[in-house]
Amino acid sequence: MRKSSEGGLTVNAGRKLQQKVSLDPSTHLPALTRDNSQEIVFTNPLAMLHVSVNEMDREDDTTALDALVNKVSASAASSLVSSPLTPSPASLGPIPPHLKATGSQEYTAAEIKLLEKMRITDDSDEEDDQSHLSGASMEAFKMREQELALYRDLFLQHRESSVNELDSIESPEPSPQSTPSQSPDVRRKITFQAAARAVIAGNRFVEALTLDIEQKRASSSAKAAEAVESLDIGSKTKTLSKSKTIKSKQRHSLFGVTSHFIAAYKNSKASEDVETIEESKRKIISVGSVPALVSALTTSSELDMEFALEFLATHRFFTTSIKLLQHFINQHNAPVGQGTREDNKLREGTQVHVLKVIRYWLTRHPQDFGPDSIIERSLLSFLRLDVPDGPLHQAEVDSILAIIDEKNIQAKQAAAAAAAAAPLSPPSAASTLPPPSAATSRKLSSKLSNVLLSADTLQNVDAEVVGEQLALLETGLFKAVTDQELFNYIKQNKKVTPNLTAIMNWSNLVLSWIARVIVLAEDPKLRVETLKYFIKVAKYCLQIKSYNTVFEVVEALSLTPIQRLTKTWRSLPTKYKASWLELVDVVSPADNFLVYRELLRNSKGSELPSFSIYLRDIDSAMFGMPTETPDSRINFYKFHVIGGALISLAYAQAHQGKFIIAPNEDLQSQLKNFPSLSLTDSFVARAREVEAQKNGLFGIDLTAQIGAGGPEPMFGIDLTEATDKFGVFVDTFRGMVPIIVRELVKCFTDEKLSTEGIFRRSGNQGNMQRMKKEIDATGKLDCLKTATPLDLSGLMGHYFKELPDPLFTGRLYKKFLAISSQFLFLLLSRARG
Amino acid sequence: MPEADVFLFLLFSFAPELNTKQERLNAARVLVSMMPEAHRDTAHYLLTFLKKVSTFSKNKMHVKNLAVVFAPTLFGKS
Numbered sequence: 001m002r003k004s005s006e007g008g009l010t011v012n013a014g015r016k017l018q019q020k021v022s023l024d025p026s027t028h029l030p031a032l033t034r035d036n037s038q039e040i041v042f043t044n045p046l047a048m049l050h051v052s053v054n055e056m057d058r059e060d061d062t063t064a065l066d067a068l069v070n071k072v073s074a075s076a077a078s079s080l081v082s083s084p085l086t087p088s089p090a091s092l093g094p095i096p097p098h099l100k101a102t103g104s105q106e107y108t109a110a111e112i113k114l115l116e117k118m119r120i121t122d123d124s125d126e127e128d129d130q131s132h133l134s135g136a137s138m139e140a141f142k143m144r145e146q147e148l149a150l151y152r153d154l155f156l157q158h159r160e161s162s163v164n165e166l167d168s169i170e171s172p173e174p175s176p177q178s179t180p181s182q183s184p185d186v187r188r189k190i191t192f193q194a195a196a197r198a199v200i201a202g203n204r205f206v207e208a209l210t211l212d213i214e215q216k217r218a219s220s221s222a223k224a225a226e227a228v229e230s231l232d233i234g235s236k237t238k239t240l241s242k243s244k245t246i247k248s249k250q251r252h253s254l255f256g257v258t259s260h261f262i263a264a265y266k267n268s269k270a271s272e273d274v275e276t277i278e279e280s281k282r283k284i285i286s287v288g289s290v291p292a293l294v295s296a297l298t299t300s301s302e303l304d305m306e307f308a309l310e311f312l313a314t315h316r317f318f319t320t321s322i323k324l325l326q327h328f329i330n331q332h333n334a335p336v337g338q339g340t341r342e343d344n345k346l347r348e349g350t351q352v353h354v355l356k357v358i359r360y361w362l363t364r365h366p367q368d369f370g371p372d373s374i375i376e377r378s379l380l381s382f383l384r385l386d387v388p389d390g391p392l393h394q395a396e397v398d399s400i401l402a403i404i405d406e407k408n409i410q411a412k413q414a415a416a417a418a419a420a421a422a423p424l425s426p427p428s429a430a431s432t433l434p435p436p437s438a439a440t441s442r443k444l445s446s447k448l449s450n451v452l453l454s455a456d457t458l459q460n461v462d463a464e465v466v467g468e469q470l471a472l473l474e475t476g477l478f479k480a481v482t483d484q485e486l487f488n489y490i491k492q493n494k495k496v497t498p499n500l501t502a503i504m505n506w507s508n509l510v511l512s513w514i515a516r517v518i519v520l521a522e523d524p525k526l527r528v529e530t531l532k533y534f535i536k537v538a539k540y541c542l543q544i545k546s547y548n549t550v551f552e553v554v555e556a557l558s559l560t561p562i563q564r565l566t567k568t569w570r571s572l573p574t575k576y577k578a579s580w581l582e583l584v585d586v587v588s589p590a591d592n593f594l595v596y597r598e599l600l601r602n603s604k605g606s607e608l609p610s611f612s613i614y615l616r617d618i619d620s621a622m623f624g625m626p627t628e629t630p631d632s633r634i635n636f637y638k639f640h641v642i643g644g645a646l647i648s649l650a651y652a653q654a655h656q657g658k659f660i661i662a663p664n665e666d667l668q669s670q671l672k673n674f675p676s677l678s679l680t681d682s683f684v685a686r687a688r689e690v691e692a693q694k695n696g697l698f699g700i701d702l703t704a705q706i707g708a709g710g711p712e713p714m715f716g717i718d719l720t721e722a723t724d725k726f727g728v729f730v731d732t733f734r735g736m737v738p739i740i741v742r743e744l745v746k747c748f749t750d751e752k753l754s755t756e757g758i759f760r761r762s763g764n765q766g767n768m769q770r771m772k773k774e775i776d777a778t779g780k781l782d783c784l785k786t787a788t789p790l791d792l793s794g795l796m797g798h799y800f801k802e803l804p805d806p807l808f809t810g811r812l813y814k815k816f817l818a819i820s821s822q823f824l825f826l827l828l829s830r831a832r833g
Numbered sequence: 834m835p836e837a838d839v840f841l842f843l844l845f846s847f848a849p850e851l852n853t854k855q856e857r858l859n860a861a862r863v864l865v866s867m868m869p870e871a872h873r874d875t876a877h878y879l880l881t882f883l884k885k886v887s888t889f890s891k892n893k894m895h896v897k898n899l900a901v902v903f904a905p906t907l908f909g910k911s
Contacts, residue, residue, distance in 0.1 A: 589870055723871040736871065737878045745882045754891035759902050800879075800906045807876055807907045808868070 286637040287629050290319050293636060294327045298353035299346075310643030312361045313650075317490060317642070318627060318634050321368040322375045328354050329382050348390060355387070355396035362403045367483070371408045380404070458517060459529065461667065463536035469667045470510070470537070471546035475608050477503040478548065479653050486646060490622055503611055507552050514556035518565070527568045531557070532576050539579050542586060545607030547596065554587045558729040589736065609652045617645040718804050743781045744796045752789035763794035771795060876907075 285296055285307060297308055315324050332354040336347040358379070362369060369376045383397050480499040488495050496504065514534055521527045538553035556562070557580075563569075572580070586595055593613060600609055621641035629635055722738040729736055752758070768791055771783045784792065800807055865873060883903065887896045894902075 592870065719875060720869055720871040723875070737875045738871075741875060741878060745878070748882075748886070750889070753886055753889045756891065756893050758886070758892045759894055759899060797902075797906055800903075805872075807872055807879070 284637065284640055286640070287633050287635055289633045290324070291327050291330065293634060294324075294331050297357060298328075298331050298350050300353075301349070303353055303356060306644075307640075308357050308360055309364065309647055310640050311636075312357070312364055313646045314639035314643040316368075316487065317639060322378065325358075325375055325378055325382075328358060329378075329386065332382075333386055348392070351388070352392050352396060355393065355400065359396060359400050359403065362400060362407070365483075366403075366407045369404070369407070371411045376404065458533060463533050464540045465667065467537045467540040467546070467549060468544070469671060470549045470552075471541055471544060471608060473668060473671055474503075474506065474546065474548045474552075474611075477506055478608060478611055481611075481649075481653070483646075483650065486618075486649070490618060490642065507548075507555075507612065510552045511556045511559065514553060515559050515561055518557075518568075519561050524567060524571070527565065528571045531562075531565075531568055531572060535572075535576050535579050535583070538583050542583065545603055547586075547600065548608045548610045548612075550583065551587050551610040551612060554583050555729075558584075560729065563729070607652075609648070611649075614645045614649045618642055621645075719807065740775065740781060740799060741796075743784055744792060744799070747784045747787070747792055748789070752792065755789040758789055759793045759797070761790055763788060763790035763792070765794075767791045768794050768798060772798065879907075 285293065288296060293311065297304070297311060315321070319327075332351050334347075334350075336343045336350070369379065379400075383400060387393050387397055477499070481503060482499065485497040485500050488497060489500060518527060518530050518534070521530050534553055534557060538550050538557075541547075541549040541553065586599065587593075588595055596610070596613065600607065618641075621638050625638040625641075626635055627638060719738065722740075723736045728739045728742050767787065771787060771791065772795070774783050775781060784795075787795070865876075868876065883899050884896075886892065886894060887899055
């Protein structure tokens with residue numbers, strides 16, 4: 001060691017490096033060979049580190065570092081001027097362990113500032129995902145990245161210096177309060193000892209960081225990943241001086257080392273398998289940890305495209321993109337078997353699969369890879385350093401790089417376009433959206449009531465035209481919903497964002513519009529005509545395959561106020577009745593919308609799928625299934641369902657709903673400007689007055705008409721059968737319940753519910769038996785209206801008691817018990833956190 | 834799910850070994866996810882109604898009482 005002329009330090013490092021390699025042979029360390037010409041110059045403890053290694057040139061990352069270098073030199077210069085060696089205050093806060101261990105003397109005022117700033121940004125940056133970062137926080141994020149780069153340089157410095165002091169690893173840890181009176185050599189030595197430990201613990205440290213990624217919140221894991229990556233870049237030994245060139249021999253990054261290590265660690269930890277289930281003759285991976293899922297994905301002989309796409313589409317719900325990339329890299333770098341020829345072939349196949357999946361990932365979800373983000377840089381360094389030279393590999397690598405380039409060019413263009421448009425947008429927005437004056441909106445609504453809002457004027461417009469325009473409008477709404485909105489909807493517990501709200505509100509609007517028009521038609525004949533009209537609309541929409549509209553219209557016509565218009569329904573011509581039954585069949589929820597799903601599957605082309613069904617699928621998987629199994633593995637079946645819905649939704653948005661319909665501006669604006677009608681109680685009351693009659697309940701009459709065998713018993717039949725036969729639609733939650741249940745519930749007026757001990761006390765058994773017989777024999781529920789509260793509550797109890805399959809689970813109940821005894825407890829106790 | 838409390842109490846009467854609210858909530862999730870459509874909708878409807886029943890203080894049937902009455906009916910014999 002000798003002091004350099006600028007007060008820095010030049011170190012000859014080669015010999016010790018060799019030593020380091022020999023220290024940790026178990027972790028597949030690539031040869032970290034350096035020759036003796038390596039020379040390290042310290043001019044300032046911060047980062048003025050000149051490294052000249054007479055090896056291959058690495059210029060690729062210099063530009064990225066230029067800004068950093070400027071900053072470093074600037075701050076270093078300033079720190080030299082003000083106070084070159086200030087002891088760090090004890091209250092510095094959470095400094096990474098290896099930095100702490102180096103002793104406080106190493107920190108200059110500038111560093112302290114930086115570290116403090118780093119700490120602040122760390123705390124304030126609570127964002128889950130980089131892609132969520134908007135404007136200001138993006139700035140903060142970039143700032144932090146720069147600071148982390150500094151932090152990385154610090155680490156690099158310690159790592160390099162430690163090389164000289166490997167012999168003293170065993171010496172005790174120096175007190176951070178070491179007095180400044182110590183000679184520079186002693187201080188340096190203490191520093192080196194600590195830093196050497198940090199490097200020897202190198203892999204452990206990185207492992208800890210990586211394991212951190214597994215556990216900590218996304219924000220902190222991003223930091224840890226950055227740190228991991230910092231080692232990567234650091235190990236490439238870049239110069240931090242503008243004057244000298246960066247040269248390095250290290251072909252293998254430390255990142256690669258780490259991945260080897262982690263892969264080995266993971267393999268030794270547990271040979272985790274995935275569980276599969278069969279569904280419609282397809283093997284579906286149902287349970288597995290993330291590494292196991294990755295392994296199942298890439299080690300199969302044929303790449304399971306569906307699984308891959310579902311996995312990529314949903315990975316952010318159970319892990320983060322950076323973690324996933326890490327798993328892919330681990331998978332890629334993991335050794336296979338004993339290294340025989342066949343093993344190598346297998347390994348090659350896996351590696352190509354990994355690259356392929358990453359390519360799909362980039363193509364399908366480019367938003368996961370922001371330009372110059374941590375993940376993109378990790379990916380680039382992986383491609384550059386870890387992927388072997390085989391032709392198959394390189395072809396994939398080339399296409400991945402091409403995709404990244406294209407993506408970044410597009411992003412730049414978009415940014416440029418946005419920047420160019422930015423100054424223009426405020427006036428243009430103002431000019432395109434003049435505030436609608438009260439007069440024009442009133443005019444519209446009055447025009448509306450003339451044409452679409454009233455039953456008699458509605459007849460002036462063709463049902464086909466209305467259907468077409470509805471389909472067209474809904475296609476627009478359907479396509480407006482973005483991936484990100486759906487992601488937030490799932491991730492943030494049904495959070496609705498503008499486009500989602502728009503499509504949800506729209507169907508309610510149409511619902512209330514249709515119900516109103518029909519109910520408010522005074523003339524019975526006109527009512528029948530209007531009903532016919534809407535059946536025509538739905539029928540036409542079914543023809544043009546605008547299923548979203550079909551669902552809406554049929555749902556509207558299934559609303560209770562419409563369904564109870566028995567006379568109207570009865571006067572419907574047979575042709576329309578048949579159409580109606582066909583429509584009901586299409587939207588039937590039986591077997592999880594089997595009919596509809598079959599239709600959708602078989603009609604390739606210009607159809608508009610029902611958005612609500614997608615949401616329904618997502619909802620049921622999201623809230624009905626646990627994310628993790630008792631042993632903390634991922635319940636991938638859940639994400640198979642969600643992923644399937646998301647993918648087909650995205651496909652539909654991209655390729656379907658291409659109706660060749662000329663927009664009818666007038667009609668569209670009328671449709672768009674429906675006054676928001678809600679089905680208020682007064683409206684329902686009004687609806688009751690129309691065709692006021694007792695027992696006008698559609699389900700019964702229809703069943704009586706179709707089922708030639710007369711009324712069927714209601715008690716004691718299977719609930720699914722009951723809802724099919726006697727089901728009524730409940731609009732509050734849009735589900736079907738057996739009519740008797742609803743009628744029973746309806747009979748409980750507030751007064752009756754105030755009876756003391758209702759449901760607990762039993763009613764008159766004789767009365768109840770009589771009512772049951774009457775209902776089963778006639779199918780009429782009139783007797784309920786006169787029954788006493790206790791008889792009603794008793795009858796309700798009877799109904800549920802007599803179900804062949806109890807309400808909660810029945811045959812599933814046994815399964816439930818079995819589960820509960822076997823692992824439900826585990827599940828529950830694990831899932832508590 | 835506004836009727837969640839009723840459901841939780843039902844589960845409580847049915848499976849008293851599920852101690853914490855969270856445990857019951859998880860069991861409820863599992864249960865609901867396994868139910869057929871008709872059962873799920875009807876359960877939803879019924880539980881909403883029972884929740885309403887429990888709000889009438891005059892009848893002295895608060896959630897827990899209702900759960901005790903309905904658990905055997907709704908879960909079959911237990």
